[in-house]
Amino acid sequence: MSKEVNAVIIMFGGSGDLAHRKLYPALFGLFQHGVLKDHFAVIGTARRPWSDDHYQQIVADSVREAGATDDQAIAAFAAHFCYQSHDVTDADHYVTLKQLAAKLDDQYEVGGNRLYYMAMAPTFFSTIATHLKSEELLTEQGFNRLIIEKPFGHDYASAKALNDAITGTFKEDQIYRIDHYLGKDMAQAILALRFANPWLKGVWNKDYIKDIQITLAEAVGVEERAGYYETAGALRDMVQNHVMQLVAYLTMDEPKSLTPEAIHQVKAKAFDDLHRYTEAEAKQNFVRAQYTAATIDGQAVPGYREEDGVAKDSMTDTFVAGKILTDNPNLAGVPIFIRTGKRLTRKSTQVTVTLKGGASPFGQVKGNQLTIYIEPNEGYTLEINAKKLGETTTLEREWLNMRHEPQAVKDAPEAYERLIGDVLAGDQTNFNHWNELAQTWRYVDVISKAWAKDQTMPTYEAGSMGPKAAFDLLKAGDHDWYWQPRHTQLAD
Ligand SMILES: NC(=O)c1ccc[n+]([C@@H]2O[C@H](COP(=O)([O-])OP(=O)(O)OC[C@H]3O[C@@H](n4cnc5c(N)ncnc54)[C@H](OP(=O)(O)O)[C@@H]3O)[C@@H](O)[C@H]2O)c1
Known part of the structure; x- marks a missing residue:
């Protein structure tokens, strides 16, 4: 059994293809292996107006499509998911997101750990990073880590501009730039x-x-x-x-x-x-x-x-x-x-x-x-x-x-x-x-x-x-x- 980690995971692009095909099954694998257990919650965000129930159904479908069959485990896993309709360009939405994260943190006794996953079009990466700072979503206690998907820029100049925007909010040791290879x-x-x-x-x-x-x-x-x-x-x-x-x-x-x-x-x-x-x-x-x-x-x-x-x-x-x-x-x-x-x-x-x-x-x-x-x-x-x-x-x-x-x-x-x-x-x-x-x-x-x-x-x-x-x-x-x-x- 692997060591359990407490975290509130905020998934930007929660209704997207990557989340559905790869990220929910991956989180389910971590749940099955005990890394995510009792003290975690996932907030999926995207613009479409989904309810929590509908979102949990989507998450359950995603892990089933990836081959999971244990209904009890799937239901227990999906119960940790909440949905927040959110336009990443709208500052007010981050305030609601912050409140929801704090509420789930209390409910699941997480202790302040936050994982932010940017699983959406790269044009939004710097906007999200900037808002996370200006609306003060990063916690004082616990870790704050950012996972950022590829493509990371289009050339050196755009990659540098993106990196500058992100490092305005996160330090290098908090940034996880994904290359799934x-x-x-x-x-x-x-x-x-x-x-x-x-x-x-x-x-x-x-x-x-x-x-x-x-x-x-x-x-x-x-x-x-x-x-x-x-x-x-x-x-x-x-x-x-x-x-x-x-x-x-x-x-x-x-x-x-x-x-x-x-x-x-x-x-x-x-x-x-x-x-x-x-x-x-x-x-x-x-x-x-x-x-x-x-x-x-x-x-x-x-x-x-x-x-x-x-x-x-x-x-x-x-x-x-x-x-x-x-x-x-x-x-x-x-x-x-x-x-x-x-x-x-x-x-x-x-x-x-x-x-x-x-x-x-x-x-x-x-x-x-x-x-x-x-x-x-x-x-x-x-x-x-x-x-x-x-x-x-x-x-x-x-x-x-x-x-x-x-x-x-x-x-x-x-x-x-x-x-x-x-x-x-x-x-x-x-x-x-x-x-x-x-x-x-x-x-x-x-x-x-x-x-x-x-x-x-x-x-x-x-x-x-x-x-x-x-x-x-x-x-x-x-x-x-x-x-x-x-x-x-x-x-x-
Ligand atoms: N799909 C893959 O296999 C794959 C593989 C490697 C890397 N990636 C990378 O992963 C990232 C996501 O790719 P994807 O294929 O999952 O994209 P996608 O299916 O197009 O999903 C985009 C997501 O962003 C949301 N969104 C769009 N505009 C928004 C806004 N203004 N505010 C809030 N949410 C917004 C969409 O939901 P709403 O329309 O409801 O807002 C949706 O959830 C990209 O960086 C991509 O390059 C993907």
Whole structure:
């Protein structure tokens, strides 16, 4: 049983999609595990005029849709939820919210702890933070913590403006900037793999590593998110945050310990160490593209520019591939190839580290390849050169495969449950520090500026693994994408 935490949780965007699909099930998981127990209340806020009863029904539906079946537990959990109709731009509403929070604090004997969750459009983040201060919602006793969803800005300048607004109300150690990739088991597993295996530590450097490849592939198109996606594109939606977090885990120095301070120190250095391109170099080393219509498994799918809500002449990237370099002397010169996109062949997030081959008593041998499967499958594959059964010196390629059991993956806490649990415990390890975020925006801004001056938008067929240029990027230096879903011999 985990340690119980007392809190009044104020959820801005309580009627939204994220709250329904992810946050209520995550809170229910924490309730089931005893982190939230008797001394907590959740206030959902949004403009629509819902009653408490209706809201509790919505919360119960949400956890059932996520797979919960224990009616008694669901009812006990939902009873802790209240709804407050609230327009975040209206100062008077914060007064009512403050009174309700104080009343629930008394009722559930919370002791002043407050968790504010900004689960709504980012345009409102600074307004909410400013009002929380001016209407004096932060408590004197207990903790006050803020969880803020992505996107955190659109570029460095807007991220800084947002950060300035938030830090006018909350101190850095009260701010939890979410990147849900940091809550994923297999993203966290990279650290254990790298730093708890002496043999791997010994080869994790430029002498042994030929390249590192990171793929975050989505099979779906833009779906109903065109309004947001048109303002973001793959570079801002995926590279600036999730891809960069994986790059940091794969390139950072060994932390002195696992404390949040020690981890943030080496992560911040990993972002500082990223080799900065000029705009001209960024254009050479990064490829963007948009998907075009195709027939996939007998079904016609539209191209990006034909999707609902997308401009016919949209210049939004739905695919990015690139070569990232680090100036960390340990890995200097080792290319880190990244790619992410929508409407790719198959959904998968995976990392492959390819070691250099070389001479051996058996002749020239291929290097080993270590793949970390992050989602939807979770596990590892190591490719080795092994002696062929029944022969003396003939080698063959063997795959050492491990996958977590699907049921065990299903039973493990979901990323949002782990992350909200971390916030309740006051652990900032798996959240973005402002310094880290600032560096990733600075890195990505050079690429977007370079692209903004270019009026051509390359394309790739929906269902493929991106444009030819994304393959040429590797071939230029005797590299190739390890994961090519149409051809691979491996089940991933
Ligand atoms: N959905 C996802 O899977 C996902 C994934 C990652 C990150 N995010 C991030 O999470 C945040 C929320 O996304 P979402 O998909 O849940 O958005 P959403 O479904 O559009 O929900 C927006 C919420 O804000 C409320 N709202 C809008 N204007 C308001 C106002 N003036 N005052 C008070 N409430 C207002 C809406 O309710 P009313 O209309 O009733 O006011 C609704 O509850 C965004 O930052 C998004 O980028 C979402």
